[in-house]
Amino acid sequence: MAYGHGTVNIEIKVNSKWEKHHLTEVWYVPDISKNLFSISQTLKRGFKFQTSKDECSLLRDGRVRLKGVRTVHGLYALEIRVLYPKVCVASADQSLQLWHERLCHRNKAHVKDILRKYQIKGDAKDSQICDGCCYGKQSHRPFGTRKQRATTPGELINIDVCGPMQ
Numbered sequence: 109m110a111y112g113h114g115t116v117n118i119e120i121k122v123n124s125k126w127e128k129h130h131l132t133e134v135w136y137v138p139d140i141s142k143n144l145f146s147i148s149q150t151l152k153r154g155f156k157f158q159t160s161k162d163e164c165s166l167l168r169d170g171r172v173r174l175k176g177v178r179t180v181h182g183l184y185a186l187e188i189r190v191l192y193p194k195v196c197v198a199s200a201d202q203s204l205q206l207w208h209e210r211l212c213h214r215n216k217a218h219v220k221d222i223l224r225k226y227q228i229k230g231d232a233k234d235s236q237i238c239d240g241c242c243y244g245k246q247s248h249r250p251f252g253t254r255k256q257r258a259t260t261p262g263e264l265i266n267i268d269v270c271g272p273m274q
Contacts, residue, residue, distance in 0.1 A: 110135045120174055121187035128191065129173075145186060202228075205236045213241050243272075 113135045119126040133149070147157050147166075156167045164184045166174040176184035207230055208219050216234050223230045251266050258264035 110137045112136045117191040119189050119191060122172055122175055126189075143188075145188075203231045203236075204234060205238065206230075208238060209240070213238060213244070246273075 113133055116131045116134045117128070118131055119128055121127075150166060151157060154168060155173065158165045158167065162178050164176040164178070165172050174186060174188075176186045179185050204216060204219060204223075207223060207228075208214065208216050211219055211222065214222075222228075248268065248270070254264075
């Protein structure tokens with residue numbers, strides 16, 4: 109089942125050189141173990157397909173744009189690799205509170221050290237009190253001991269009747 113489609117930036121090996129290109133209308137199907145390349149879709153875009161006994165070529169404007177080698181199973185293997193973006197953070201200017209939450213509510217002093225270490229610009233003001241940390245640090249007194257033990261299920265029920273506090 110396809111989960112989506114879009115454009116993929118790739119490098120193609122032609123004549124021992126890697127050339128950068130992009131494929132459009134690529135379908136993302138994670139259940140398929142191999143990547144499939146549609147010759148008919150490529151022909152619709154003005155390419156010419158040539159085959160010989162052991163290899164295939166896709167040409168456009170008389171120039172070889174892609175070569176494939178015939179495998180044991182009769183399919184053609186293409187030398188293509190996907191180019192992944194080098195940047196993982198789109199916007200690093202965030203508040204200290206947001207980074208505190210992203211890093212699993214670590215101590216804000218440690219969060220500041222991490223931001224400084226990785227040269228991430230963030231609002232270093234520590235003015236917000238984290239609600240999640242306040243809830244996590246709350247405790248209650250233990251239930252008292254009883255002289256009589258409950259003998260049947262449901263005879264004794266302990267309930268926390270205190271709700272959220274502000």
